[in-house]
Amino acid sequence: MPTYSYRCTECETAFDIQQAFTEDSLTVCPTCGGVLRKVFSAVGVSFSGSGFYRNDSRSTTSSSSPSTPSTPAPAAAPAAAPASTSATPAAS
Numbered sequence: 001m002p003t004y005s006y007r008c009t010e011c012e013t014a015f016d017i018q019q020a021f022t023e024d025s026l027t028v029c030p031t032c033g034g035v036l037r038k039v040f041s042a043v044g045v046s047f048s049g050s051g052f053y054r055n056d057s058r059s060t061t062s063s064s065s066p067s068t069p070s071t072p073a074p075a076a077a078p079a080a081a082p083a084s085t086s087a088t089p090a091a092s
Ligand SMILES: [Zn+2]
Pocket: 008, 009, 010, 011, 012, 013, 029, 030, 031, 032, 033, 034, 035
């Protein structure tokens, strides 16, 4: 059950009270009958979501380590080399 903080606008009385989500907010000061204001504390609420975008910049760093090298494959055995066997003159 969440705890809400209230502060009176008339007598500056501040107090915390546990209320369910379905309960109505308090509007009347129990001390002086003035108007209560709900105080939203910054402790339980965190909007510090600015770090999400910094962690998502890894798509640019992945290109620094390519998994497939772009160097061409080494040529196979040179097929143009003259075969020594065919160069021998045929004995007639
Ligand atoms: Zn009050």
